[in-house]
Amino acid sequence: MNQSKSHIVILPSVGISHLIPFVEFAKRLVSQHNNFHVTCIIPTNGPPPQIAKAIVEALPTTIDAIFLPPVSFDDLVANPLAPLTLTVSRSLSSIRNVLESLLSKTHVAAFLTNFFGIDSLDVVKELNIPSYIFFPSPATVLSLFLHLPKLDESLSSEIRYLPETMKIPGCIPIPAEDFPGGGTFQDRKGDSFKRFLHIGKRISSVEGIIVNSFTDMESGVIIALQDGAGANNPPVYPTGPLVQTGSSSEEDRSGxxxxxxxxxxxxxxxxxxxxxxxxxxxxxxxxxxxxxxxxxxxxxxxxxxxxxxxxxxxxxxxxxxxxxxxxxxxxxxxxxxxxxxxxxxxxxxxxxxxxxxxxxxxxxxxxxxxxxxxxxxxxxxxxxxxxxxxxxxxxxxxxxxxxxxxxxxxxxxxxxxxxxxxxxxxxxxxxxxxxxxxxxxxxxxxRALSKDGSSTASLSELASKWENVEAPKVE
Known part of the structure; x- marks a missing residue:
């Protein structure tokens, strides 16, 4: 670990589809800005799959990876999605231990997680580390999340259901059946809406949101998000498209x-x-x-x-x-x-x-x-x-x-x-x-990923911000 470099910590939620975009972001950061070192904290609920191990083994020396001890869900047999939604919240003590160890050795400039890791932000705040959301889904979904608290406040408490079609800034109208969770999302008293409303409130409090998209892919939404940054929403940094690069270290067993x-x-x-x-x-x-x-x-x-x-x-x-x-x-x-x-x-x-x-x-x-x-x-x-x-x-x-x-x-x-x-x-x-x-x-x-492209410029803006962060201290 190089103490002279600014240190970035990333925490994906469980699952290979969440690990890959985090790792690709880290690889792009350290390849374009060689004054950063990244530690990837990987939560688990069992032995890491072979493909995750292969991804970790292929990382450059400027990126470390730590698999956390697995958590158990024996008490939640009736909840099949618990590993996806609760692994991070049940790993908070392990996450704290890793962060405190890093803080004792190096300068931690930023901590990144996604919406399934949102409970970790409480620990990060206590340790005075600047927190960011890495949003691996489209900017359109991010805009929906950020729009929900305002929408919820604008509706009468007697109005239980959302409109059949929702218009969020910069986006084409979204029919109810296309909301995340489908029709259950419409019910403001239901679990789906409450969960996404909670996410919308929490992610609006971070210092920035990195989204895996690019301007030409979602121009209206991204412009609206960037125009809305300030008093209500944090700055948004589109840095995509970030996809898995290079050939796999695993053999093509299927032929x-x-x-x-x-x-x-x-x-x-x-x-x-x-x-x-x-x-x-x-x-x-x-x-x-x-x-x-x-x-x-x-x-x-x-x-x-x-x-x-x-x-x-x-x-x-x-x-x-x-x-x-x-x-x-x-x-x-x-x-x-x-x-x-x-x-x-x-x-x-x-x-x-x-x-x-x-x-x-x-x-x-x-x-x-x-x-x-x-x-x-x-x-x-x-x-x-x-x-x-x-x-x-x-x-x-x-x-x-x-x-x-x-x-x-x-x-x-x-x-x-x-x-x-x-x-x-x-x-x-x-x-x-x-x-x-x-x-x-x-x-x-x-073009977005080229030397003078929009996503490259967005990443450089973010890197410049992190370079100027003073080393946080544990209180």
């Missing part, structure tokens, strides 16, 4: 890259619902039949189906399984020359950057969205949970770089609709237009 090498240019649809997303068994089978019906080539990462929760893959068994146990009878045999089905971890950024990929059917997580932007891959969006419907709204209605299949009155997407949308993206005229617009967005992303 998907070798398979792609043998496919025609732009001919393959990549299908994945991320590290946490999954479908019901019936919808999984319908998707399979739709892909087969489309007659388009595909590379599909299949997760175990779950009829209870679309986010069940976060918590389910990650071991490999026989896909024939969950897919329609004979599907794998019939599509042997058309597609490749894998159930293991795959190197997604290497897949999306491969010349054979022509489109991505995605759950619309923000990491995957930005990876598509960086590599210029048009999308079919199939949002499942969290803020993914808002992300889909940005891509379909605002940026017009994605298609969205229509579900029936029961929320089920039928095979004919799937086949139609896949064919349109991969070989239709609308698919070509989407590809051209995504190509323009790819160029805009590259």
């Amino acid at each position: 998907c890259l070798r398979w792609l090498d043998n496919q025609p240019l732009g001919s393959v649809l990549y299908v994945s619902f991320g590290s946490g997303g999954t479908l019901s068994r019936a919808q999984l089978c319908e998707l399979a039949l739709g892909l087969e019906m489309s007659e388009q080539k595909f590379l599909w990462v299949v997760r175990r189906p779950n009829d209870e929760s679309p986010s069940a893959a976060y918590l389910s068994d990650k071991s490999q399984f026989d896909p024939s146990d969950v897919l329609p009878s004979g599907f794998l045999e019939r599509t042997e020359g058309q597609g490749l089905v894998v159930t293991s971890w795959v190197p997604q950024t290497q897949i999306l950057s491969h010349g054979a990929i022509g489109g991505f059917l995605t759950h619309c997580g923000w990491n995957s969205t930005l990876e598509c932007v960086v590599f210029g891959v048009p999308q079919i969006v199939w949002p499942l949970f969290a803020e993914q419907k808002m992300n889909a709204l940005i891509l379909v209605e605002d940026k017009k770089v994605a298609l969205r299949p229509k579900a029936n009155e029961n929320g089920f997407v039928e095979r004919e609709e799937i086949a139609k949308v896949v064919k349109e993206l991969m070989e239709g005229e609308e698919g070509k237009r989407l590809g051209q617009r995504m190509g323009d967005l790819k160029e805009a992303a590259a």
